[in-house]
Amino acid sequence: MEEPDNHQMDRNQNRNETKRTSIGAPSTALAYLDPHYWDERFASEEHYEWFKDYSHFRHLIQQHVKPNSSVLELGCGNSQLCEELYKDGITEITCIDLSAVAVEKMLKRLLSKGYKEIKVLEADMLDLPFSNECFDVVIEKGTMDVLFVDGGDPWNPRPATVNKVMAMLEGVQRVLKPDGIFISITFGQPHFRRPFFSAPGFTWSIEWKTFGDGFHYFFYILKKGQRSSDSNGVKDNVSTTTISLFQDELENEDYIFRTNIDEMESQN
Numbered sequence: 087m088e089e090p091d092n093h094q095m096d097r098n099q100n101r102n103e104t105k106r107t108s109i110g111a112p113s114t115a116l117a118y119l120d121p122h123y124w125d126e127r128f129a130s131e132e133h134y135e136w137f138k139d140y141s142h143f144r145h146l147i148q149q150h151v152k153p154n155s156s157v158l159e160l161g162c163g164n165s166q167l168c169e170e171l172y173k174d175g176i177t178e179i180t181c182i183d184l185s186a187v188a189v190e191k192m193l194k195r196l197l198s199k200g201y202k203e204i205k206v207l208e209a210d211m212l213d214l215p216f217s218n219e220c221f222d223v224v225i226e227k228g229t230m231d232v233l234f235v236d237g238g239d240p241w242n243p244r245p246a247t248v249n250k251v252m253a254m255l256e257g258v259q260r261v262l263k264p265d266g267i268f269i270s271i272t273f274g275q276p277h278f279r280r281p282f283f284s285a286p287g288f289t290w291s292i293e294w295k296t297f298g299d300g301f302h303y304f305f306y307i308l309k310k311g312q313r314s315s316d317s318n319g320v321k322d323n324v325s326t327t328t329i330s331l332f333q334d335e336l337e338n339e340d341y342i343f344r345t346n347i348d349e350m351e352s353q354n
C-alpha cells in the first residue's frame with residue numbers, strides 16, 4: 087500500500103492538533119488491525135472522535151433511539167458517544183472494546199463524571215458475550231471499518247474479510263431484540279456495505295442517511311425483522327452515486343483510513 091501524500095497528512099494533522107497524541111496516526115492503515123496499536127495509543131490518548139462527534143448525527147440518533155432503549159456500542163475506544171447518549175437520557179448503555187486499555191480508561195472516565203450506570207467490557211465484536219435478543223439498539227462508529235483495512239478490493243473483498251464482517255453482523259443480529267435496530271456510522275458507501283447488510287439470513291431493512299459537509303459520512307439504520315420477502319431490504323436512501331472525496335473535509339485519520347479504499351477503487 088502506498089503511503090498517503092505527506093503534505094495532505096500534515097494539513098490534516100494540523101487541523102486536529104488539540105487531539106494529537108504521542109502515538110497518533112499510524113503510517114499504514116493496517117495498524118488498525120493490531121490490538122497492540124490500540125492499547126499503546128489509548129494509553130496516551132484521552133479522546134479522539136472518529137467520523138465526527140455526536141453533534142453531527144444527534145438528530146438521526148434521536149429518531150431511532152428512545153430513552154428506554156438498551157444500547158450496545160461496539161468498539162467505543164475513547165469516544166464520547168456513550169456520554170452524549172447518556173446526557174440525552176439514554177442510560178442503559180453497554181460499551182465494548184477489544185482494547186483492555188480503552189476499557190480501563192473509559193471506566194475511569196465515566197466514573198469520574200458520575201456515569202456509573204454505563205457498563206464497559208473488554209470483548210470482541212466478532213464473538214459477542216451476550217445472550218440472544220437482549221439489546222434494542224446496537225451501534226458502531228468506525229469500528230466495522232477496521233475489518234476492511236486489509237480487505238483488498240472493496241468490490242470483491244478477501245474471503246477472510248468477508249468472514250469477519252459476517253461474524254460481526256451475525257452477532258449483532260443475534261443480540262438484537264426481534265424489533266431491534268443496528269446503527270452503523272461509517273464512510274463505507276452503500277455499494278460496498280449493502281452486499282453485507284442484505285446477505286441471506288439477515289432480516290433487517292436497510293436505510294441510510296448522510297451527514298457532514300463536503301465529504302458525507304453514512305448513517306445506516308438496519309431494522310431487524312423488517313425485510314420483506316420480495317425485496318433486498320432497501321427501504322430508503324439518499325443518492326450517493328455521485329459522491330466524490332473531498333479529502334480536505336476529512337478529519338486527519340479518516341483520511342488515512344480511507345486511503346486504502348481509494349487506492350483499491352482507482353484500480354477498478
Ligand SMILES: C[S@@+](CC[C@H](N)C(=O)[O-])C[C@H]1O[C@@H](n2cnc3c(N)ncnc32)[C@H](O)[C@@H]1O
Pocket residue numbers: 124134135136137160161162163164165182183184185188209210211212226227228229232
Ligand atoms: C476506529 S476506532 C473507533 C472508536 C470509536 N467508535 C469512535 O467513534 O471514535 C475502532 C475501535 O474499535 C476497537 N476494535 C477493533 N477491533 C475490535 C473488535 N474486534 N472488537 C471490539 N472492538 C474492536 C479498537 O480498539 C478501537 O477502539
